[in-house]
Amino acid sequence: MANTHCVIFKYTGKYGHFLKAEANASAPSYPFPPRTALLGLLGAVMGFEKDTCQVKLETAKIAVSGGAELTHWHTANLRKDPPGLLPRKIKKNDNGSSKNQRNTQIIQEWLIRPDFTVYAMLPNPFHDDLCRRLQNRNWHFSPCLGLSEMAADLFFVDCVEVEHLPMGKHHVETLARRDQVSLSIEELLDENMSAKSIRMPCAVTCDRQFSHATYLYPIGGSSLPVKTEYAVKAGGHILQWL
Template identity: 25%
Template sequence: MQVLTFDLVGKMAHFRKYYANNTAMSFSVPPRTTLMGVLAAILGFPRDSYYEALASEHLRLGVGLCTPIKKSFHRLNFLKVESSRDLDGSKGHIQLPFEVISGYDLARDTVRYRVYVTPTATGEVVFGQLVERVLGGSGPHFALSLGTANFTASLLDGQLHEQARTGSSDEVQDFHSTVPTERVVTLPVTREDGGSLSLEEELLPADFVGDGQRELRAMNRVLFSTDGQPLRARLRGEYVEIGDGNETQRLLFLE
């Protein structure tokens, strides 16, 4: 199994929770639909044209949080829109809370997500194009961001793991990606160093109905650590391992 990994790094992030219509709240990690947009920007796909080509039937995607994060609310001016005629700003503005993800120290810290990609039997062509873009030197076709366009992101540390393998265990282990909640059997009460756990569970949008249609057809309920450390858990079923004995990463793809 081949697994492509790369990091998305930026100062701030915002992945809007689509069901909050009067407060711009943010998911802590990019949903699969956002990752599809990132891949589409790397490949140069036009807007709303990639929902079928990058669907979970063709590419399996995973994501991990590599740095500690915090969330803070800021009040921003938005256009007050009550009808299509108000998009010119004639109704004035309204202030709404806007949730921003950042590191603990904004001057020094960054937000870093690791993306994992592997193809199914029908996704080999797109996967090959993605590998060429990430590793071939040409870089992304369009600029990348962590959610909104003004939160720009860099693509770093791209690697192709040719010998990814599956495994399973009844032991508590470290997992470097989000994990589906239904796969979790046991969570330790504290970390190995005695510190408390910093965990979140979120329901993330996964796939759209089809190209040009932003209606959801699947969701992912996942659990993950927000302190930049791997999630320690005992899981049921198989997982994927990449790397060697010096630095092994265990991950699960968004299902």
């Protein structure tokens, strides 16, 4: 029998960085974790081997809401060359570095105090394992917010039945796929809100070939008024799968 429940949990930390696919010398971040990053997070919680979560969780339904308080551009050292060989004789004023070693500086956009709510509807038999691990705080690998150096914390909220909503106007509280909704411009204007769009990865193959989708999210409000047939209700929240 197919799973009809979704797990709701908080995904927070001090810093986050989700590298944009088109980044080159600088390193801008997506404002939200893409679906591919969330698949990796779920795989880390359940202990999947690297690059297997996209296969095991291919049919998983995931939604995300929330955001970061602000962003900050941080200059980081990227070490290009390996350390030099140790000398045969060590002097007391040696600093342990090699003259041949070079560092390259890059600029990274960090999300400051990111606080996301994730909704995950996993195929059987993974749903029960995810619920148990989140409730007991018993993840297999340490969760992170994009980079392994940016530790994340996960807080179980609830496990609820998912209700599919009929075609109509809904206030979606999560990211909404642009190709599956029609914006209610009148309601946006009445509530003095606006919407932004962003293109992010939504799927990835075993050989690291990414597929992308365009998403909408509200500016100046907590939900996005749209007309859609793809909205669902979970735990009193209206959301749309990434």
